[in-house]
Protein backbone atom coordinates (compact mmCIF):
# COMPACT_ATOMS: atom_id res chain seq x y z
CA UNK A 1 0.00 0.00 0.00
CA UNK A 2 1.36 3.43 -0.93
CA UNK A 3 1.43 6.02 1.81
CA UNK A 4 1.26 9.78 1.43
CA UNK A 5 1.85 12.82 3.62
CA UNK A 6 0.40 16.28 2.90
CA UNK A 7 1.72 19.54 4.26
CA UNK A 8 -0.58 22.49 3.62
CA UNK A 9 0.42 26.16 3.59
CA UNK A 10 -1.80 29.25 3.45
CA UNK A 11 -5.50 29.90 3.40
CA UNK A 12 -8.65 27.88 4.12
CA UNK A 13 -9.07 27.25 0.40
CA UNK A 14 -5.80 25.32 0.51
CA UNK A 15 -6.94 23.35 3.55
CA UNK A 16 -10.15 22.55 1.67
CA UNK A 17 -8.23 21.45 -1.46
CA UNK A 18 -5.86 19.33 0.65
CA UNK A 19 -8.76 17.51 2.29
CA UNK A 20 -10.29 16.80 -1.13
CA UNK A 21 -6.96 15.56 -2.42
CA UNK A 22 -6.49 13.27 0.60
CA UNK A 23 -10.00 11.83 0.19
CA UNK A 24 -9.32 11.22 -3.48
CA UNK A 25 -6.02 9.41 -2.81
CA UNK A 26 -7.59 7.29 -0.04
CA UNK A 27 -10.43 6.32 -2.40
CA UNK A 28 -7.73 5.06 -4.81
CA UNK A 29 -6.19 2.84 -2.12
CA UNK A 30 -3.45 5.11 -0.70
CA UNK A 31 -2.96 5.52 3.07
CA UNK A 32 -2.50 8.92 4.68
CA UNK A 33 0.30 9.20 7.26
CA UNK A 34 1.02 12.07 9.63
CA UNK A 35 4.79 11.70 9.68
CA UNK A 36 6.68 12.67 6.51
CA UNK A 37 9.38 10.11 7.33
CA UNK A 38 6.81 7.28 6.93
CA UNK A 39 5.56 8.42 3.53
CA UNK A 40 6.22 7.10 0.01
CA UNK A 41 4.73 10.25 -1.45
CA UNK A 42 5.34 13.74 -0.02
CA UNK A 43 2.86 16.40 -1.10
CA UNK A 44 3.41 20.08 -0.37
CA UNK A 45 0.33 22.17 -1.07
CA UNK A 46 1.46 25.76 -1.30
CA UNK A 47 0.45 29.39 -1.04
CA UNK A 48 2.04 32.22 -2.97
CA UNK A 49 0.21 35.25 -1.61
CA UNK A 50 3.28 36.54 0.22
CA UNK A 51 6.99 35.94 -0.34
CA UNK A 52 7.72 34.16 2.94
CA UNK A 53 5.75 31.09 1.83
CA UNK A 54 8.20 30.31 -1.01
CA UNK A 55 11.21 30.45 1.36
CA UNK A 56 9.40 28.25 3.85
CA UNK A 57 8.54 25.67 1.19
CA UNK A 58 12.08 25.45 -0.15
CA UNK A 59 13.54 25.14 3.32
CA UNK A 60 11.01 22.40 4.19
CA UNK A 61 11.84 20.46 1.04
CA UNK A 62 15.56 20.96 1.70
CA UNK A 63 15.17 19.71 5.25
CA UNK A 64 13.33 16.58 4.14
CA UNK A 65 15.50 15.68 1.16
CA UNK A 66 17.17 12.83 3.05
CA UNK A 67 13.81 11.12 3.47
CA UNK A 68 13.33 8.03 1.36
CA UNK A 69 10.15 9.25 -0.30
CA UNK A 70 9.74 7.89 -3.82
CA UNK A 71 7.74 10.86 -5.08
CA UNK A 72 7.81 14.55 -4.13
CA UNK A 73 4.89 16.62 -5.42
CA UNK A 74 4.41 20.36 -5.02
CA UNK A 75 0.93 21.70 -5.66
CA UNK A 76 -1.13 24.86 -5.31
CA UNK A 77 -0.34 28.46 -6.08
CA UNK A 78 3.50 28.36 -6.05
CA UNK A 79 3.42 25.39 -8.41
CA UNK A 80 1.03 27.25 -10.72
CA UNK A 81 3.09 30.42 -10.96
CA UNK A 82 6.63 29.12 -10.53
CA UNK A 83 6.50 25.43 -11.45
CA UNK A 84 9.48 25.56 -13.84
CA UNK A 85 11.60 27.61 -11.44
CA UNK A 86 10.78 25.18 -8.65
CA UNK A 87 12.09 22.30 -10.75
CA UNK A 88 15.34 24.22 -11.28
CA UNK A 89 15.72 25.18 -7.62
CA UNK A 90 14.78 21.80 -6.10
CA UNK A 91 15.88 18.83 -8.25
CA UNK A 92 14.15 16.37 -5.89
CA UNK A 93 10.65 17.55 -6.93
CA UNK A 94 8.92 15.14 -9.35
CA UNK A 95 5.47 16.68 -9.79
CA UNK A 96 4.34 20.29 -9.95
CA UNK A 97 0.56 20.74 -10.15
CA UNK A 98 -1.60 23.87 -10.02
CA UNK A 99 -4.67 24.36 -7.80
CA UNK A 100 -7.07 23.34 -10.59
CA UNK A 101 -5.31 20.06 -11.37
CA UNK A 102 -5.18 18.10 -8.12
CA UNK A 103 -7.71 15.54 -9.34
CA UNK A 104 -4.96 14.35 -11.73
CA UNK A 105 -2.52 13.69 -8.89
CA UNK A 106 -3.17 9.91 -8.52
CA UNK A 107 -2.46 9.48 -12.26
CA UNK A 108 0.77 11.50 -12.05
CA UNK A 109 2.02 9.71 -8.91
CA UNK A 110 1.36 6.42 -10.65
CA UNK A 111 3.42 7.48 -13.68
CA UNK A 112 6.39 8.49 -11.51
CA UNK A 113 6.20 5.31 -9.40
CA UNK A 114 6.12 3.14 -12.55
CA UNK A 115 9.13 5.02 -13.91
CA UNK A 116 7.17 6.21 -16.97
CA UNK A 117 7.94 9.84 -16.16
CA UNK A 118 10.55 11.40 -13.90
CA UNK A 119 9.05 14.89 -13.82
CA UNK A 120 5.54 16.12 -14.57
CA UNK A 121 4.29 19.70 -14.62
CA UNK A 122 0.60 20.60 -15.02
CA UNK A 123 -0.78 24.12 -14.71
CA UNK A 124 -3.99 23.68 -16.70
CA UNK A 125 -7.13 25.50 -15.52
CA UNK A 126 -9.58 22.57 -15.53
CA UNK A 127 -12.17 24.50 -13.41
CA UNK A 128 -15.00 22.13 -12.46
CA UNK A 129 -13.25 18.81 -13.09
CA UNK A 130 -11.58 18.62 -9.70
CA UNK A 131 -14.89 19.03 -7.84
CA UNK A 132 -16.55 16.35 -9.95
CA UNK A 133 -13.64 13.92 -9.57
CA UNK A 134 -13.40 13.98 -5.78
CA UNK A 135 -15.27 11.58 -3.51
CA UNK A 136 -17.40 12.68 -0.56
CA UNK A 137 -15.49 13.83 2.54
CA UNK A 138 -14.35 11.02 4.85
CA UNK A 139 -13.74 12.60 8.23
CA UNK A 140 -16.40 15.23 8.64
CA UNK A 141 -15.74 17.84 11.36
CA UNK A 142 -18.20 19.83 13.43
CA UNK A 143 -17.39 22.91 11.37
CA UNK A 144 -16.87 22.48 7.63
CA UNK A 145 -16.01 24.74 4.70
CA UNK A 146 -17.62 24.39 1.27
CA UNK A 147 -16.02 26.06 -1.74
CA UNK A 148 -18.85 27.79 -3.60
CA UNK A 149 -16.74 29.91 -5.90
CA UNK A 150 -13.15 30.03 -6.94
CA UNK A 151 -10.73 32.29 -8.72
CA UNK A 152 -10.89 36.03 -9.07
CA UNK A 153 -11.45 38.59 -11.84
CA UNK A 154 -10.60 41.64 -9.75
CA UNK A 155 -6.89 41.86 -10.46
CA UNK A 156 -5.91 43.96 -7.48
CA UNK A 157 -2.47 45.17 -8.53
CA UNK A 158 -0.64 43.50 -5.61
CA UNK A 159 -2.32 40.09 -5.81
CA UNK A 160 -1.18 36.86 -7.42
CA UNK A 161 -4.49 35.00 -6.96
CA UNK A 162 -6.08 35.79 -10.38
CA UNK A 163 -2.93 34.35 -12.00
CA UNK A 164 -2.71 31.22 -9.81
CA UNK A 165 -6.34 30.29 -9.13
CA UNK A 166 -7.52 31.63 -12.47
CA UNK A 167 -10.68 33.44 -13.49
CA UNK A 168 -13.73 33.49 -11.31
CA UNK A 169 -16.25 30.65 -11.57
CA UNK A 170 -19.15 29.58 -9.38
CA UNK A 171 -20.11 25.99 -8.63
CA UNK A 172 -23.71 25.02 -9.51
CA UNK A 173 -26.19 25.30 -6.62
CA UNK A 174 -27.09 21.60 -6.92
CA UNK A 175 -23.48 20.47 -6.28
CA UNK A 176 -23.11 22.80 -3.30
CA UNK A 177 -26.38 21.65 -1.71
CA UNK A 178 -25.41 18.01 -2.22
CA UNK A 179 -22.06 18.60 -0.51
CA UNK A 180 -23.76 20.53 2.31
CA UNK A 181 -26.29 17.73 2.88
CA UNK A 182 -23.56 15.11 3.00
CA UNK A 183 -21.56 17.13 5.56
CA UNK A 184 -24.61 17.78 7.74
CA UNK A 185 -25.74 14.13 7.58
CA UNK A 186 -22.27 13.10 8.71
CA UNK A 187 -21.86 15.31 11.75
CA UNK A 188 -21.21 18.90 10.63
CA UNK A 189 -23.21 21.54 12.49
CA UNK A 190 -21.58 24.70 11.23
CA UNK A 191 -21.02 25.40 7.52
CA UNK A 192 -18.87 28.12 5.99
CA UNK A 193 -19.57 28.99 2.35
CA UNK A 194 -16.11 29.81 1.09
CA UNK A 195 -14.45 31.46 -1.87
CA UNK A 196 -12.07 34.23 -2.94
CA UNK A 197 -14.98 36.57 -3.59
CA UNK A 198 -18.26 34.98 -2.48
CA UNK A 199 -20.53 37.95 -2.98
CA UNK A 200 -19.99 37.83 -6.71
CA UNK A 201 -21.27 34.23 -6.61
CA UNK A 202 -23.55 33.47 -9.59
CA UNK A 203 -24.03 29.71 -9.67
CA UNK A 204 -26.34 27.78 -11.95
CA UNK A 205 -29.79 27.44 -10.34
CA UNK A 206 -30.97 23.95 -9.39
CA UNK A 207 -33.97 24.25 -11.72
CA UNK A 208 -34.81 26.08 -14.93
CA UNK A 209 -37.15 29.04 -14.47
CA UNK A 210 -39.71 30.04 -17.08
CA UNK A 211 -38.19 32.46 -19.53
CA UNK A 212 -34.67 31.73 -18.36
CA UNK A 213 -32.67 28.93 -19.86
CA UNK A 214 -29.94 29.11 -17.31
CA UNK A 215 -31.01 31.07 -14.28
CA UNK A 216 -28.33 31.78 -11.72
CA UNK A 217 -28.55 32.26 -8.00
CA UNK A 218 -26.78 34.87 -5.96
CA UNK A 219 -25.23 34.20 -2.56
CA UNK A 220 -28.37 35.47 -0.77
CA UNK A 221 -30.47 32.69 -2.34
CA UNK A 222 -27.78 30.11 -1.70
CA UNK A 223 -27.57 31.08 1.99
CA UNK A 224 -31.38 30.81 2.28
CA UNK A 225 -31.32 27.30 0.78
CA UNK A 226 -28.42 26.04 2.91
CA UNK A 227 -30.07 27.46 6.04
CA UNK A 228 -33.13 25.24 5.37
CA UNK A 229 -31.14 21.99 5.38
CA UNK A 230 -31.80 19.62 8.28
CA UNK A 231 -29.10 19.58 10.95
CA UNK A 232 -27.55 23.01 10.35
CA UNK A 233 -26.99 25.09 13.48
CA UNK A 234 -24.68 27.86 12.30
CA UNK A 235 -23.85 29.42 8.94
CA UNK A 236 -21.03 31.73 7.77
CA UNK A 237 -19.62 32.97 4.46
CA UNK A 238 -16.27 34.46 3.48
CA UNK A 239 -14.49 36.32 1.83
CA UNK A 240 -16.39 39.35 0.54
CA UNK A 241 -15.22 42.14 -1.72
CA UNK A 242 -16.43 45.58 -0.57
CA UNK A 243 -17.40 46.66 -4.08
CA UNK A 244 -19.73 43.67 -4.55
CA UNK A 245 -21.32 43.79 -1.10
CA UNK A 246 -24.97 44.80 -1.58
CA UNK A 247 -27.91 45.58 0.68
CA UNK A 248 -29.71 42.34 -0.19
CA UNK A 249 -26.94 40.41 1.59
CA UNK A 250 -27.18 42.75 4.60
CA UNK A 251 -30.93 42.03 4.90
CA UNK A 252 -30.31 38.28 4.68
CA UNK A 253 -28.55 38.55 8.04
CA UNK A 254 -31.88 39.53 9.59
CA UNK A 255 -33.83 36.87 7.71
CA UNK A 256 -31.66 33.88 8.64
CA UNK A 257 -31.25 33.55 12.42
CA UNK A 258 -28.46 30.97 12.16
CA UNK A 259 -26.35 33.22 9.92
CA UNK A 260 -23.77 34.78 12.25
CA UNK A 261 -23.77 38.59 12.72
CA UNK A 262 -20.15 38.79 11.67
CA UNK A 263 -18.52 39.32 8.29
CA UNK A 264 -15.04 39.70 6.82
CA UNK A 265 -14.82 42.69 4.44
CA UNK A 266 -11.16 43.40 3.65
CA UNK A 267 -10.52 47.10 3.06
CA UNK A 268 -6.71 46.81 2.55
CA UNK A 269 -6.07 50.57 2.93
CA UNK A 270 -7.86 53.70 4.14
CA UNK A 271 -6.21 55.98 1.58
CA UNK A 272 -8.18 56.70 -1.61
CA UNK A 273 -4.97 57.26 -3.55
CA UNK A 274 -3.61 53.86 -2.53
CA UNK A 275 -6.98 52.12 -3.06
CA UNK A 276 -6.93 53.46 -6.62
CA UNK A 277 -3.35 52.25 -7.15
CA UNK A 278 -4.43 48.88 -5.77
CA UNK A 279 -7.36 48.78 -8.26
CA UNK A 280 -9.81 48.01 -5.47
CA UNK A 281 -12.79 49.74 -7.08
CA UNK A 282 -14.03 51.77 -4.08
CA UNK A 283 -13.09 54.79 -1.98
CA UNK A 284 -12.79 54.74 1.80
CA UNK A 285 -16.02 56.81 2.01
CA UNK A 286 -17.88 54.24 -0.10
CA UNK A 287 -16.54 51.46 2.10
CA UNK A 288 -17.56 53.26 5.28
CA UNK A 289 -20.99 54.02 3.83
CA UNK A 290 -21.61 50.30 3.26
CA UNK A 291 -20.49 49.36 6.76
CA UNK A 292 -22.68 52.04 8.33
CA UNK A 293 -25.63 50.92 6.19
CA UNK A 294 -24.99 47.34 7.36
CA UNK A 295 -25.03 48.47 11.01
CA UNK A 296 -28.27 50.34 10.38
CA UNK A 297 -29.93 47.27 8.82
CA UNK A 298 -28.44 44.72 11.21
CA UNK A 299 -27.33 46.39 14.47
CA UNK A 300 -25.62 43.25 15.84
CA UNK A 301 -23.19 43.01 12.90
CA UNK A 302 -19.43 43.08 13.56
CA UNK A 303 -16.62 43.30 11.02
CA UNK A 304 -13.16 41.99 10.39
CA UNK A 305 -10.73 43.06 7.67
CA UNK A 306 -7.37 42.53 5.97
CA UNK A 307 -4.84 45.35 5.61
CA UNK A 308 -1.70 45.82 3.57
CA UNK A 309 0.87 48.36 4.78
CA UNK A 310 3.73 49.72 2.68
CA UNK A 311 2.07 49.33 -0.72
CA UNK A 312 4.30 51.12 -3.31
CA UNK A 313 4.04 54.89 -2.93
CA UNK A 314 2.29 54.74 0.48
CA UNK A 315 3.17 57.96 2.33
CA UNK A 316 2.90 58.72 6.03
CA UNK A 317 -0.34 60.57 5.24
CA UNK A 318 -1.77 57.54 3.36
CA UNK A 319 -0.92 55.34 6.32
CA UNK A 320 -2.62 57.79 8.69
CA UNK A 321 -5.74 57.52 6.51
CA UNK A 322 -5.71 53.78 7.22
CA UNK A 323 -5.42 54.43 10.97
CA UNK A 324 -8.28 56.94 10.74
CA UNK A 325 -10.48 54.36 9.00
CA UNK A 326 -9.67 51.74 11.66
CA UNK A 327 -10.60 54.28 14.31
CA UNK A 328 -13.99 54.80 12.68
CA UNK A 329 -14.89 51.15 12.08
CA UNK A 330 -13.61 49.45 15.25
CA UNK A 331 -13.03 45.93 13.93
CA UNK A 332 -13.43 42.92 16.23
CA UNK A 333 -10.46 41.08 14.70
CA UNK A 334 -8.21 41.78 11.73
CA UNK A 335 -5.27 40.53 9.71
CA UNK A 336 -2.54 42.86 8.54
CA UNK A 337 0.46 42.28 6.32
CA UNK A 338 3.50 44.07 4.96
CA UNK A 339 3.20 44.50 1.21
CA UNK A 340 5.11 41.73 -0.50
CA UNK A 341 5.96 42.19 -4.20
CA UNK A 342 4.71 39.23 -6.27
CA UNK A 343 6.46 38.72 -9.54
CA UNK A 344 4.12 39.22 -12.53
CA UNK A 345 1.76 41.59 -10.72
CA UNK A 346 1.61 45.31 -11.71
CA UNK A 347 2.52 46.58 -8.21
CA UNK A 348 5.80 44.64 -8.20
CA UNK A 349 6.95 46.85 -11.12
CA UNK A 350 5.97 50.14 -9.44
CA UNK A 351 9.01 52.30 -8.86
CA UNK A 352 8.32 53.78 -5.44
CA UNK A 353 8.63 50.64 -3.32
CA UNK A 354 8.52 51.35 0.43
CA UNK A 355 11.64 50.40 2.43
CA UNK A 356 11.26 47.26 4.58
CA UNK A 357 12.01 49.16 7.78
CA UNK A 358 9.12 51.57 7.22
CA UNK A 359 6.78 48.68 6.40
CA UNK A 360 7.77 47.05 9.69
CA UNK A 361 7.18 50.24 11.68
CA UNK A 362 3.77 50.80 10.10
CA UNK A 363 2.75 47.20 10.58
CA UNK A 364 3.57 47.39 14.29
CA UNK A 365 1.57 50.62 14.73
CA UNK A 366 -1.43 49.21 12.83
CA UNK A 367 -1.35 45.89 14.66
CA UNK A 368 -1.16 47.61 18.06
CA UNK A 369 -4.18 49.76 17.12
CA UNK A 370 -6.18 46.76 15.86
CA UNK A 371 -5.30 44.79 18.98
CA UNK A 372 -6.59 47.56 21.24
CA UNK A 373 -9.95 47.45 19.43
CA UNK A 374 -9.98 43.65 19.71
CA UNK A 375 -9.32 43.84 23.48
CA UNK A 376 -12.04 46.48 23.91
CA UNK A 377 -14.48 44.25 22.04
CA UNK A 378 -13.52 41.18 24.10
CA UNK A 379 -13.90 43.12 27.35
CA UNK A 380 -17.37 44.31 26.32
CA UNK A 381 -18.49 40.67 26.25
CA UNK A 382 -17.74 40.12 29.95
CA UNK A 383 -20.92 39.26 31.92
CA UNK A 384 -22.75 38.48 28.68
CA UNK A 385 -23.97 35.02 27.67
CA UNK A 386 -22.87 33.73 24.29
CA UNK A 387 -23.69 30.63 22.28
CA UNK A 388 -20.47 28.69 21.76
CA UNK A 389 -19.73 25.71 19.52
CA UNK A 390 -16.95 23.60 21.03
CA UNK A 391 -14.33 22.28 18.60
CA UNK A 392 -11.42 20.96 20.60
CA UNK A 393 -9.75 20.29 23.95
CA UNK A 394 -7.50 22.93 25.47
CA UNK A 395 -3.96 22.44 26.76
CA UNK A 396 -5.09 21.91 30.37
CA UNK A 397 -7.16 18.98 31.65
CA UNK A 398 -10.91 19.55 31.47
CA UNK A 399 -10.32 22.61 29.29
CA UNK A 400 -12.39 23.06 26.10
CA UNK A 401 -12.13 25.62 23.32
CA UNK A 402 -15.00 26.81 21.17
CA UNK A 403 -15.99 29.75 19.03
CA UNK A 404 -18.76 32.27 19.50
CA UNK A 405 -20.60 33.84 16.56
CA UNK A 406 -17.81 36.42 16.18
CA UNK A 407 -15.18 33.70 15.63
CA UNK A 408 -13.53 34.52 18.94
CA UNK A 409 -12.05 31.64 20.89
CA UNK A 410 -13.95 30.93 24.09
CA UNK A 411 -12.20 28.85 26.75
CA UNK A 412 -14.09 26.98 29.49
CA UNK A 413 -13.44 24.23 32.02
CA UNK A 414 -15.93 21.38 32.13
CA UNK A 415 -16.27 17.91 33.70
CA UNK A 416 -18.33 16.80 30.69
CA UNK A 417 -17.00 16.36 27.17
CA UNK A 418 -18.15 19.42 25.23
CA UNK A 419 -16.73 18.68 21.78
CA UNK A 420 -19.37 19.04 19.07
CA UNK A 421 -21.82 20.69 21.45
CA UNK A 422 -23.44 24.11 21.40
CA UNK A 423 -23.58 25.61 24.89
CA UNK A 424 -24.53 28.94 26.38
CA UNK A 425 -21.45 30.36 28.06
CA UNK A 426 -21.30 33.25 30.51
CA UNK A 427 -18.14 35.25 29.73
CA UNK A 428 -16.15 35.90 32.92
CA UNK A 429 -13.01 37.60 31.66
CA UNK A 430 -11.27 38.73 28.49
CA UNK A 431 -7.73 38.17 27.25
CA UNK A 432 -6.07 39.58 24.11
CA UNK A 433 -6.91 36.64 21.87
CA UNK A 434 -9.73 34.85 23.67
CA UNK A 435 -12.40 35.14 26.32
CA UNK A 436 -12.80 32.85 29.33
CA UNK A 437 -16.23 31.68 30.44
CA UNK A 438 -18.41 29.21 32.26
CA UNK A 439 -21.10 26.97 30.79
CA UNK A 440 -24.50 28.04 32.11
Ligand code: 5AD
Pocket residue numbers: 049050158159160266268306307308337338339340341342
Ligand atom coordinates in the same frame (compact mmCIF):
# COMPACT_ATOMS: atom_id res chain seq x y z
N1 5AD B 1 1.40 41.42 -0.11
C1 5AD B 1 0.85 41.45 1.13
N2 5AD B 1 -0.38 41.01 1.42
C2 5AD B 1 -1.10 40.50 0.40
N3 5AD B 1 -2.35 40.01 0.37
C3 5AD B 1 -2.62 39.62 -0.89
N4 5AD B 1 -1.56 39.86 -1.70
C4 5AD B 1 -0.61 40.43 -0.91
C5 5AD B 1 0.70 40.92 -1.16
N5 5AD B 1 1.24 40.89 -2.36
C6 5AD B 1 -3.23 39.96 1.54
C7 5AD B 1 -4.50 40.80 1.33
C8 5AD B 1 -5.55 39.75 1.17
C9 5AD B 1 -5.02 38.64 2.05
C10 5AD B 1 -5.59 37.30 1.79
O1 5AD B 1 -3.63 38.63 1.78
O2 5AD B 1 -4.71 41.57 2.49
O3 5AD B 1 -6.84 40.19 1.57
Ligand code: SF4
Pocket residue numbers: 152153154155156159160161162196197241
Ligand atom coordinates in the same frame (compact mmCIF):
# COMPACT_ATOMS: atom_id res chain seq x y z
FE1 SF4 C 1 -6.64 39.07 -4.81
FE2 SF4 C 1 -8.08 41.30 -5.07
FE3 SF4 C 1 -9.02 38.97 -5.99
FE4 SF4 C 1 -8.87 39.35 -3.34
S1 SF4 C 1 -10.15 40.51 -4.78
S2 SF4 C 1 -8.22 37.51 -4.48
S3 SF4 C 1 -7.02 40.60 -3.18
S4 SF4 C 1 -7.23 40.05 -6.75
